[in-house]
Amino acid sequence: MSTTPSPLPTATPAASPVSLPAVEPDAATLARAAERAAREALAPPAPHRLADVVPAPRQVQPDPTGDWTLPAEAVIVASADPAALAVAEQLAELLRPATGYPLPVTDAAAPAPADGIALVLDQTAAALGPEGYRLDITTTGVRVTAGTATGLFHGVQTLRQLLPAAIESPVPVTERWTLPGGTITDAPRFPYRGVMLDVARHFFAVEDVLRVVDHLARYKINHLHLHLTDDQGWRIAVDSWPALSAVGGATEVGGGPGGHYTKADYRRIVSYAADRHVTVVPEIDLPGHTNAALVAYPELAPDKVAPPPYTGTEVGFSYVDPTDERTYDFVSDVLREVAALTPGPWLHIGGDEAFKVKGEVYTGFVERVQRIVADLGKTVVGWHQLAPAGHVDGRVLQWWGTGDGADQVTADAVRRGARLIVSPGNRAYLDMKYAPDTPIGLDWAGLVDVRTAYDWDPGAHVADVPDTAVLGVEAPLWTETVTSLAEIEFMLLPRLPAIAELGWSPRATHDWSGFRDRLAGHGPRWATAGIAFHRAPEIPWPVAPTIPGQRPATP
Ligand code: TNX
Numbered sequence: 001m002s003t004t005p006s007p008l009p010t011a012t013p014a015a016s017p018v019s020l021p022a023v024e025p026d027a028a029t030l031a032r033a034a035e036r037a038a039r040e041a042l043a044p045p046a047p048h049r050l051a052d053v054v055p056a057p058r059q060v061q062p063d064p065t066g067d068w069t070l071p072a073e074a075v076i077v078a079s080a081d082p083a084a085l086a087v088a089e090q091l092a093e094l095l096r097p098a099t100g101y102p103l104p105v106t107d108a109a110a111p112a113p114a115d116g117i118a119l120v121l122d123q124t125a126a127a128l129g130p131e132g133y134r135l136d137i138t139t140t141g142v143r144v145t146a147g148t149a150t151g152l153f154h155g156v157q158t159l160r161q162l163l164p165a166a167i168e169s170p171v172p173v174t175e176r177w178t179l180p181g182g183t184i185t186d187a188p189r190f191p192y193r194g195v196m197l198d199v200a201r202h203f204f205a206v207e208d209v210l211r212v213v214d215h216l217a218r219y220k221i222n223h224l225h226l227h228l229t230d231d232q233g234w235r236i237a238v239d240s241w242p243a244l245s246a247v248g249g250a251t252e253v254g255g256g257p258g259g260h261y262t263k264a265d266y267r268r269i270v271s272y273a274a275d276r277h278v279t280v281v282p283e284i285d286l287p288g289h290t291n292a293a294l295v296a297y298p299e300l301a302p303d304k305v306a307p308p309p310y311t312g313t314e315v316g317f318s319y320v321d322p323t324d325e326r327t328y329d330f331v332s333d334v335l336r337e338v339a340a341l342t343p344g345p346w347l348h349i350g351g352d353e354a355f356k357v358k359g360e361v362y363t364g365f366v367e368r369v370q371r372i373v374a375d376l377g378k379t380v381v382g383w384h385q386l387a388p389a390g391h392v393d394g395r396v397l398q399w400w401g402t403g404d405g406a407d408q409v410t411a412d413a414v415r416r417g418a419r420l421i422v423s424p425g426n427r428a429y430l431d432m433k434y435a436p437d438t439p440i441g442l443d444w445a446g447l448v449d450v451r452t453a454y455d456w457d458p459g460a461h462v463a464d465v466p467d468t469a470v471l472g473v474e475a476p477l478w479t480e481t482v483t484s485l486a487e488i489e490f491m492l493l494p495r496l497p498a499i500a501e502l503g504w505s506p507r508a509t510h511d512w513s514g515f516r517d518r519l520a521g522h523g524p525r526w527a528t529a530g531i532a533f534h535r536a537p538e539i540p541w542p543v544a545p546t547i548p549g550q551r552p553a554t555p
Pocket residue numbers: 315352353383400429431442478479480
């Protein structure tokens with residue numbers, strides 16, 4: 001499969017001469033003539049191919065006679081339902097900046113395209129599942145049909161990718177907004193597709209997190225796991241233990257000022273994510289990775305002495321005292337407050353690298369904390385080190401091994417009822433370097449280039465675990481070496497779309513060379529939108545983006 005290189009937009013590409021009328025024309029006539037000439041001078045309408053979508057859709061039926069060009073007077077009409085109308089407004093907001101078209105949003109009992117775009121919430125589309133959609137592009141316009149607003153939202157992301165890359169421009173550009181005709185029918189392979197952002201090693205402002213959510217939404221990733229606490233910082237306000245954030249939040253790796261989210265900040269992230277059909281999964285890492293909590297409350301430390309604040313990058317040295325009842329008051333209070341702020345079903349309790357809490361003391365601690373989560377009405381998630389502990393209803397283990405997937409302890413936990421989120425360190429860890437010379441990142445789990453991130457199967461990765469027990473896939477971004485939004489983007493892109501495709505697309509569509517070519521078309525999109533990314537040499541990027549005033553593609 002190959003992608004037609006999309007020429008980058010220029011605002012004034014008046015290449016062919018404008019023939020002037022005999023009489024002195026007025027300014028408006030001149031402008032119109034110039035605009036017409038500019039449009040004609042553009043590359044011929046080469047709409048994207050209908051199959052040029054990441055993640056690859058379940059079913060694509062192109063119809064070359066059905067291409068449609070968005071007219072300036074197009075209207076977006078949605079079913080008379082607040083959630084459908086919200087998606088219609090989001091679509092309009094995506095399309096208005098680059099097109100400069102007004103794109104008014106209206107509702108109708110039975111929305112029809114009428115040379116515009118219709119978003120149809122239709123219960124009979126329930127067969128597409130809670131996230132599926134159907135996209136029809138014909139000469140009369142575009143129709144997205146789904147049983148849920150989430151399905152409509154995913155359909156809108158597909159629609160966006162089928163427009164020329166210039167649609168990402170924040171300012172109006174002259175372009176023919178042609179979409180390729182045909183029908184896409186789509187639904188995800190796995191219900192859970194996630195990215196983890198470590199806001200503990202380095203703290204990131206709310207605005208940065210919101211921008212990460214935007215990137216997830218583009219690729220139909222529906223969970224944002226926030227690693228909120230670690231040795232180097234406690235990032236979420238807890239009213240009943242205020243020093244956690246006030247004292248424990250004031251540090252980060254390398255000695256910077258750190259920071260924390262107030263409850264209002266956290267609610268803002270949760271609601272921004274929910275508006276983009278992304279569920280936040282908060283993690284409070286226990287019983288290890290707790291130095292910041294011990295600095296704030298030495299009573300939780302095994303020796304009751306406050307350790308010095310920690311700004312290095314070692315792991316495994318800290319833990320809350322599992323033999324002290326006060327520790328369980330702390331855990332209950334924190335999890336209760338975090339659960340109350342979190343509408344999603346999940347609470348992640350960490351559990352990794354608690355090297356100093358061993359054997360039955362560790363499993364006893366985990367079993368008590370799992371019970372606390374269940375009593376709060378939430379579903380417990382933890383790193384796969386939780387596996388030996390007893391089962392609790394719905395329990396989910398996040399597997400982050402690096403080997404060939406042999407792990408009998410985890411397989412046994414699955415036989416006892418656990419489900420898995422798969423995050424192999426040597427495949428899905430987006431804090432790993434791409435190559436030996438990548439300027440940031442770690443390499444303890446190996447180098448993860450784009451092909452390595454793409455070429456594996458989450459449904460078959462962990463030995464003796466059937467794909468029916470796999471809830472989905474997640475790409476963690478640990479931030480020991482990642483200090484800014486541009487660096488986050490550099491590590492996420494272009495690997496995030498690889499993981500997104502593993503989580504969403506049917507296995508039958510898996511094909512590295514096809515993926516590589518589809519992915520290539522996203523470079524100009526990110527460049528046009530001012531998003532940093534790694535120009536991975538494996539990907540045949542179409543053209544070097546040169547938009548004036550744009551941020552560089554590398555940190
Ligand atoms: C292991 S993965 C960790 C983290 C580190 C990461 C760095 C996991 C559950 N624990 O504490 O940040 O490696 O790659």
